[in-house]
Amino acid sequence: xxxxxVYFAWVRERIGxxxxxxxxxxxxxxxxxxxxxxxxRGENYAYAFEKAAFIRAAIDKKHAPHTTLITGAREIAFxxxxxxx
Amino acid sequence: xxxxxVYFAWVRERIGxxxxxxxxxxxxxxxxxxxxxxxxRGENYAYAFEKAAFIRAAIDKKHAPHTTLITGAREIAFxxxxxxx
Amino acid sequence: MAKIIIQTEDFDAAAEAAQIxxxxxxxxxxxxxxGLCRDExxxxxxxxxxxxxxxAEQEIARIAGEAEARWKTKxxxxxxxxxxIKPGEQIVLVIAASSHRGxxxxxxxxxxxxxxxxxxxxxxxHLLDGTSGxxxxxxxxxxxxxxxx
Amino acid sequence: MAKIIIQTEDFDAAAEAAQIxxxxxxxxxxxxxxGLCRDExxxxxxxxxxxxxxxAEQEIARIAGEAEARWKTKxxxxxxxxxxIKPGEQIVLVIAASSHRGxxxxxxxxxxxxxxxxxxxxxxxHLLDGTSGxxxxxxxxxxxxxxxx
Numbered sequence: 001x002x003x004x005x006v007y008f009a010w011v012r013e014r015i016g017x018x019x020x021x022x023x024x025x026x027x028x029x030x031x032x033x034x035x036x037x038x039x040x041r042g043e044n045y046a047y048a049f050e051k052a053a054f055i056r057a058a059i060d061k062k063h064a065p066h067t068t069l070i071t072g073a074r075e076i077a078f079x080x081x082x083x084x085x
Numbered sequence: 086x087x088x089x090x091v092y093f094a095w096v097r098e099r100i101g102x103x104x105x106x107x108x109x110x111x112x113x114x115x116x117x118x119x120x121x122x123x124x125x126r127g128e129n130y131a132y133a134f135e136k137a138a139f140i141r142a143a144i145d146k147k148h149a150p151h152t153t154l155i156t157g158a159r160e161i162a163f164x165x166x167x168x169x170x
Numbered sequence: 171m172a173k174i175i176i177q178t179e180d181f182d183a184a185a186e187a188a189q190i191x192x193x194x195x196x197x198x199x200x201x202x203x204x205g206l207c208r209d210e211x212x213x214x215x216x217x218x219x220x221x222x223x224x225x226a227e228q229e230i231a232r233i234a235g236e237a238e239a240r241w242k243t244k245x246x247x248x249x250x251x252x253x254x255i256k257p258g259e260q261i262v263l264v265i266a267a268s269s270h271r272g273x274x275x276x277x278x279x280x281x282x283x284x285x286x287x288x289x290x291x292x293x294x295x296h297l298l299d300g301t302s303g304x305x306x307x308x309x310x311x312x313x314x315x316x317x318x319x
Numbered sequence: 320m321a322k323i324i325i326q327t328e329d330f331d332a333a334a335e336a337a338q339i340x341x342x343x344x345x346x347x348x349x350x351x352x353x354g355l356c357r358d359e360x361x362x363x364x365x366x367x368x369x370x371x372x373x374x375a376e377q378e379i380a381r382i383a384g385e386a387e388a389r390w391k392t393k394x395x396x397x398x399x400x401x402x403x404i405k406p407g408e409q410i411v412l413v414i415a416a417s418s419h420r421g422x423x424x425x426x427x428x429x430x431x432x433x434x435x436x437x438x439x440x441x442x443x444x445h446l447l448d449g450t451s452g453x454x455x456x457x458x459x460x461x462x463x464x465x466x467x468x
Binding site: 091094148162167168169 | 205221222225226250262282285288305306307308
Binding site: 008009 | 411435436440441
């Protein structure tokens with residue numbers, strides 16, 4: 001499955017870029033799976049996701065808990081807790 | 086004791102004027118006493134104070150429950166529940 | 171210390187807000203409340219606001235002081251108009267400034283609640299047909315709202 | 320339907336309020352919230368607001384929709400700035416209009432609470448000494464505040 005990943009704030013800064021499109025192995029089925037898999041892709045990812053439980057995710061621009069299935073997702077975002085307003 | 090009485094809103098309209106200075110008999114010691122005494126002074130007062138429990142009072146520009154002693158008061162106000170804001 | 175004004179003229183909420191925030195970098199939240207003259211039935215010519223001079227200012231100052239003691243405000247402005255006010259016109263302004271939004275929301279909300287039921291103002295309706303209508307009744311919900319605090 | 324804008328330019332709270340109330344006589348209460356860039360330590364050059372385009376608008380619309388379903392609003396405007404914002408400048412505006420003050424206060428308060436913790440915006444500090452400071456941390460109190468609703 002090919003999916004667009006987007007990163008924001010210090011997640012983006014730590015990874016070094018804002019988006020990428022990657023092919024996911026079929027065993028990656030949840031947001032949590034994806035986070036663990038990404039964290040093993042390199043030091044930049046490991047640094048961005050070192051506190052995985054802290055990272056928020058969105059699937060196709062909707063908030064998604066880590067247990068959410070990513071089946072059919074076109075865009076998955078990872079970012080720190082929000083600080084707007 | 087001589088005291089200035091002031092009236093507002095429909096209390097003022099029913100009594101027919103906004104203020105008066107009167108001499109109070111010594112047996113009038115509380116706001117409630119004064120209300121009952123005034124209600125007996127004429128039809129206009131009786132009409133204004135027909136629902137005495139509903140009328141609010143202030144002594145020297147501070148809210149005063151009906152049980153408040155009026156000793157030393159210079160100005161006593163009577164008015165309906167407030168509707169500002 | 172709150173800024174408190176009772177006046178017949180209209181007020182400029184934006185100018186009052188600017189006066190609180192100008193040249194300051196310590197205000198993070200500004201909550202403004204504007205109360206307007208409503209007329210859903212389209213029968214109203216104006217509301218006439220009567221007040222108890224002296225007591226009104228004093229009572230608003232007391233309410234403002236309680237709000238300032240309870241929440242960390244960095245500015246508090248209260249303007250209440252009196253006299254005839256037409257439908258759609260502004261009646262009352264409360265602006266509360268603070269570092270954080272919670273304090274600003276609470277202070278403005280608190281002041282408005284007590285202003286409604288404790289400040290000596292009364293509203294009389296003047297109707298479009300030329301007659302003077304009833305005095306506006308106090309609402310039980312306004313008195314009940316005070317128990318929130 | 321709420322008016323929702325994300326923009327780099329500053330906003331005019333008074334003009335937005337006027338846009339909601341003009342030619343209407345059914346609005347009795349207007350609550351405006353303005354969030355400003357604070358800098359009590361006097362070390363800040365600017366906050367840089369980053370957002371997730373598309374999701375930010377969608378998430379604010381969802382929050383606004385919930386507020387409109389929950390309280391009787393007659394106008395709801397939300398403007399959030401992005402990009403660099405200097406100390407003392409405006410960041411966010413929420414205006415809620417209603418017949419009665421309770422609905423207006425609640426709707427504005429609710430929108431701000433969820434905007435803080437659910438809308439995808441992030442703040443980075445740029446310091447006066449030319450360095451880029453840390454990203455602003457989310458506050459536990461903001462998340463906790465949501466349980467009020």
